[in-house]
Amino acid sequence: MSTFDSAPSRRGTGSLKWDKRPELQPFWVADMDFSSPPEVIEALHRRVEHGVFGYALPHDGLIQSILDYLNLRHGFAASPDQLVHLGGLVPALSLSCRAFAEPGNSVLTCTPVYPPFLHVHRDAGLNLVTVPYVYDKSQWVFDWESMEKSVGSDARVFLLGNPQNPLGRVFSRGEILQLAEFCKRHDLILVSDEIHCDLVLDEESTPHFSALQLPEEFAERTITLLSPSKTYNIAGMGYAYAVIPNQDLRRRFSAKQGHTLAEITCLSYYSAEAAYRHGEPWRRELVSYLRDNRNLLTAFCRDEIGNITIPDMEATYLAWMDFRPAGISDPAAFLEKQAGLFLSDGRLFGAAGHARLNFGCPRTLLEEAINSVRRALA
Numbered sequence: 389m390s391t392f393d394s395a396p397s398r399r400g401t402g403s404l405k406w407d408k409r410p411e412l413q414p415f416w417v418a419d420m421d422f423s424s425p426p427e428v429i430e431a432l433h434r435r436v437e438h439g440v441f442g443y444a445l446p447h448d449g450l451i452q453s454i455l456d457y458l459n460l461r462h463g464f465a466a467s468p469d470q471l472v473h474l475g476g477l478v479p480a481l482s483l484s485c486r487a488f489a490e491p492g493n494s495v496l497t498c499t500p501v502y503p504p505f506l507h508v509h510r511d512a513g514l515n516l517v518t519v520p521y522v523y524d525k526s527q528w529v530f531d532w533e534s535m536e537k538s539v540g541s542d543a544r545v546f547l548l549g550n551p552q553n554p555l556g557r558v559f560s561r562g563e564i565l566q567l568a569e570f571c572k573r574h575d576l577i578l579v580s581d582e583i584h585c586d587l588v589l590d591e592e593s594t595p596h597f598s599a600l601q602l603p604e605e606f607a608e609r610t611i612t613l614l615s616p617s618k619t620y621n622i623a624g625m626g627y628a629y630a631v632i633p634n635q636d637l638r639r640r641f642s643a644k645q646g647h648t649l650a651e652i653t654c655l656s657y658y659s660a661e662a663a664y665r666h667g668e669p670w671r672r673e674l675v676s677y678l679r680d681n682r683n684l685l686t687a688f689c690r691d692e693i694g695n696i697t698i699p700d701m702e703a704t705y706l707a708w709m710d711f712r713p714a715g716i717s718d719p720a721a722f723l724e725k726q727a728g729l730f731l732s733d734g735r736l737f738g739a740a741g742h743a744r745l746n747f748g749c750p751r752t753l754l755e756e757a758i759n760s761v762r763r764a765l766a
């Protein structure tokens with residue numbers, strides 16, 4: 389019996405995932421059904437008991453926990469002034485567009501991708517250029533030729549997710565180096581969203597290579613966005629940070645915040661600190677549990693059904709499934725009607741015929757979902 393075999397009921401708790409369509413079993417938005425590590429819950433209790441919730445600043449303990457994390461997990465020795473604290477990663481994507489491009493310029497990203505990547509350009513009056521990833525054997529890779537053809541002289545920013553949501557790719561050192569060189573050649577700022585980087589399912593075979601580990605020459609054009617939010621299931625608390633080693637980039641990024649962002653809450657700071665400081669044993673157990681969930685789902689699609697294409701998912705608890713070989717062109721609608729399941733519609737990510745399934749849940753729930761899909765397909 390694993391800690392992750394059971395989870396509290398979330399119905400009626402104001403959960404986006406569970407309460408938006410209460411008539412369906414939810415496997416959509418990217419949070420998990422597990423309780424956070426006990427140390428995170430205890431830290432929140434302690435802070436709540438203090439009873440005063442005025443404006444907060446990132447306290448020394450939080451900053452030290454981030455510096456230790458960056459050192460340990462990414463081999464990066466940051467200084468506190470290189471961190472920009474934020475209430476979330478999505479605002480940082482938007483801010484990057486506003487900070488590093490002028491209206492009429494363009495921003496580049498590859499698809500399918502987490503939906504806000506396809507919309508944040510509008511906040512800055514930019515044009516969006518998308519280049520599809522290509523499926524090579526059993527995983528998705530960059531299409532370097534199309535990227536070279538698509539990048540115009542007005543391009544300023546490249547938005548990357550690594551690990552990639554929804555493809556589950558952990559890009560290799562070689563791929564990230566090649567991307568950094570592409571950005572340098574075309575004078576682009578590389579914005580690397582690494583929110584899923586502590587959810588790599590097989591760290592030995594597919595280690596995460598952070599943009600923070602790129603050679604020094606790329607630091608002047610790289611910003612890395614991180615948060616403990618996905619890993620420790622505290623996304624609703626609202627805390628993230630950017631690591632921007634280059635002073636000029638950092639100044640431009642921070643200056644564009646203006647008055648567009650809300651204050652960050654004291655509770656989110658304390659939960660983030662506790663997650664980084666005490667969460668590692670819990671995280672290891674979680675990753676092992678998610679790996680088994682991934683294996684179960686992959687075996688179902690590949691060995692039993694055969695005509696749902698699923699890539700080698702190297703990270704996250706999100707599975708990107710292509711239902712077109714099964715003759716299903718709108719899988720989200722099909723699964724809603726025929727199986728009572730709520731999955732994310734691939735079109736939101738820029739790819740029809742696909743659906744994204746969130747397997748960050750107890751195995752029994754995943755097994756029930758698999759049974760529902762099996763019955764619907766039959």
Ligand SMILES: Cc1ncc(COP(=O)(O)O)c(C=O)c1O
Nearest residue numbers: 418476477478502549553583628
């Ligand atoms: C790649 C990626 N970036 C950012 C986010 C959301 O970040 P935040 O809630 O901090 O805005 C998600 C959530 O699913 C995500 O998958």
